[in-house]
Amino acid sequence: MCTMIAKQTKVTGSGKAGAEWFRVDTASVSYDHPFDMPLEYTLNIDFTNQSGTPGSRVAVELDAASANSLIEAIQAVLRQAVQGGYLEEH
Amino acid sequence: MYTTDQYEGMLAETVVVPGYHADLINAYYARPLGVGPFPGMVLIHHLPGWDEWYRETTRKFAAHGYVSICPNLYYREGHGTPEDVAARVRGAGGISDDQVIGDVGGALSILLAQPYVNGKVGIFGTCSGGRHAYLCACRIPGFAALVDCWGGRVTMTTEELTPKQPVAPVDYTSDLSCPILGIFGNDDHGPTTEQVNQLEETLKKHSKDYEFHRYDGAGHGFFYYNSPSYRQEQAKDGWNKVFAFLDKNLKGG
Numbered sequence: 001m002c003t004m005i006a007k008q009t010k011v012t013g014s015g016k017a018g019a020e021w022f023r024v025d026t027a028s029v030s031y032d033h034p035f036d037m038p039l040e041y042t043l044n045i046d047f048t049n050q051s052g053t054p055g056s057r058v059a060v061e062l063d064a065a066s067a068n069s070l071i072e073a074i075q076a077v078l079r080q081a082v083q084g085g086y087l088e089e090h
Numbered sequence: 091m092y093t094t095d096q097y098e099g100m101l102a103e104t105v106v107v108p109g110y111h112a113d114l115i116n117a118y119y120a121r122p123l124g125v126g127p128f129p130g131m132v133l134i135h136h137l138p139g140w141d142e143w144y145r146e147t148t149r150k151f152a153a154h155g156y157v158s159i160c161p162n163l164y165y166r167e168g169h170g171t172p173e174d175v176a177a178r179v180r181g182a183g184g185i186s187d188d189q190v191i192g193d194v195g196g197a198l199s200i201l202l203a204q205p206y207v208n209g210k211v212g213i214f215g216t217c218s219g220g221r222h223a224y225l226c227a228c229r230i231p232g233f234a235a236l237v238d239c240w241g242g243r244v245t246m247t248t249e250e251l252t253p254k255q256p257v258a259p260v261d262y263t264s265d266l267s268c269p270i271l272g273i274f275g276n277d278d279h280g281p282t283t284e285q286v287n288q289l290e291e292t293l294k295k296h297s298k299d300y301e302f303h304r305y306d307g308a309g310h311g312f313f314y315y316n317s318p319s320y321r322q323e324q325a326k327d328g329w330n331k332v333f334a335f336l337d338k339n340l341k342g343g
Contacts, residue, residue, distance in 0.1 A: 002137045002218045002242050003280060004250070008181055028181025033137050033217070033311075035173045038318040040279065040310055046177050054170035054178045 003041065006030035015047045015058035024058065026050050034061040043067035099123035100152045102145075107161060107200045110192025115165035117197055118145050120152035126206030129234075129340035132197050133160040134190075134215030134222045136311075139176030140164060143314060151214070154333055155341070157207050161197045163190055163222075184218075186254040187225055194226040202232065210234040210340040212268075214332070215241060217311060221259055227270070228262035235339040236270040237332055240310055242280035245288045263292050269299040271335040273328045275308030275321075303331050 008028045015024040024047040034042040042061040049056040062070065081087040092098075102120035109115040118140070122128055131151045135144040140162040151158040163185060167178045179185060194213070201211050212235035215223030220241020227236040243250065246258035270293065274286050281289070286304065293300040305312065305324040312321040313328060 004184060004243065004252070004255070006180060006183055026181070028177070030180050032180060035138055035176075040319060044177075044180070046181055048178070048181065054168050054174035057174055057177060059177060 003030075003032045005032060011047065013047070015049075017055070017058050022049055022052065022056055024049055024056075031064075035059075037061040037063070039063060098153065100149065102149050102152065105159075105200075107159070108196040109161065109165070110189045110196075113166070113192075115162055115193060115196075117159050117161040117200075118148050119159050120149045121157040121204075121206070122152055122155055124206070126157075127208035128155055128157045128206055129336070130201035130204075130207045130211035131156040131158040131336070131340075132194060132201065132211060132213045132226075132233075133158060134194065134213065134219035134226070135160060135163060136215070136217035136219045137176060137180070139172035139179070141172040141176075143316065154336075156212075156336070157201060157204060159197045159201060161193050163193055165193075183252065184254055187222075187256070190222045191226055191229050194222070195230045198230060198232055208340075212237065212336050212340050215239065216313065217242065220244070224266075224270075225259040225262065227268060228259065228265045231267065233268050235268050235336055236266070237273070237335065238270060239273045239313065239328075239332075240275060240278055240281065242278075242310075244281065245285045245292075260289055260292050263296050263298065266293075266296070266298055269301070269335070269339055271332065272300065272302040273331065274302065274304045275310060275312050275324070276304050276306050277309035280310065301331075301335060303328065 011027045013024050014021050026048050028046040030044045045060050047058040082089045100122050105117050105119045106114050107117045144160050148158045148160045164175045164179050167175050201207050213223045213227050213233050214237040216239040220238040221244050224238050224244050227233045245260045308321040308324040311319040313325045
């Protein structure tokens with residue numbers, strides 16, 4: 001939109017907004033203006049259900065360092081799950 | 091100049107207007123009470139959507155004597171909070187330039203049809219709305235003044251062009267038929283000072299009537315009082331420049 005730096009990827013999972021859980025089918029990742037975080041730009045992730053209303057959304061706005069830490073943490077956890085035999089490597 | 095002995099009143103409400111492909115979309119409309127004639131303003135909202143700041147700003151223009159309309163450019167994405175709707179648009183890579191031009195053209199036609207409008211209508215936008223305002227002032231005949239506040243991606247590299255944004259607005263500059271006021275922060279990352287320089291050079295090359303104000307100590311979005319980007323001194327001066335420019339071009343003659 002302002003930066004137009006955005007990508008969408010299909011996901012399979014559930015998200016929670018308020019008290020409600022719902023299926024999420026898309027993750028939208030952007031580096032653009034946040035709505036809440038007091039920074040000019042943030043790494044934004046919206047987990048959404050595209051067949052639902054615009055409110056079917058679980059959102060985070062992260063500074064760039066936090067986003068990189070999150071990537072590393074996810075990858076480390078998935079590696080550990082493979083090593084522990086909980087997950088097949090693929 | 092407002093004085094304390096003046097009468098002031100306005101009507102502000104949500105209305106429905108024709109847009110791209112004759113779709114009906116909603117818009118926020120505010121006008122001074124009275125028979126006029128008043129000039130008009132079309133406001134183009136920014137990335138965070140058709141939000142409270144834009145509804146407030148629509149009323150601000152009405153309080154300054156402008157019949158003002160702010161179309162909801164994200165109407166087709168469904169309804170919810172402005173943030174949720176804008177997030178859906180952001181995830182989808184924005185909206186198409188052609189759709190914006192259709193929606194803004196519809197809003198302009200509604201203003202020009204009103205018996206209390208003097209026939210002079212300006213266009214104002216901030217952030218992505220600044221880009222859209224520039225684009226529309228070039229592509230839609232009939233605007234009498236353009237205010238571009240820190241519009242990013244008015245100048246674009248070939249790599250930045252997309253099917254939704256196939257042409258950089260700056261490439262339509264030869265078609266711009268009204269004066270332009272540009273308000274920019276020198277610490278902005280989009281547009282950068284180099285991109286503002288490039289825009290200014292293009293306006294000069296085409297002998298356009300332009301007035302740029304570039305503020306030190308300000309970055310992107312420095313009018314937004316509800317954001318850490320707000321800069322009181324620069325915003326106050328910037329608003330004064332906006333209304334001086336519009337009063338000169340839309341209320342005179």
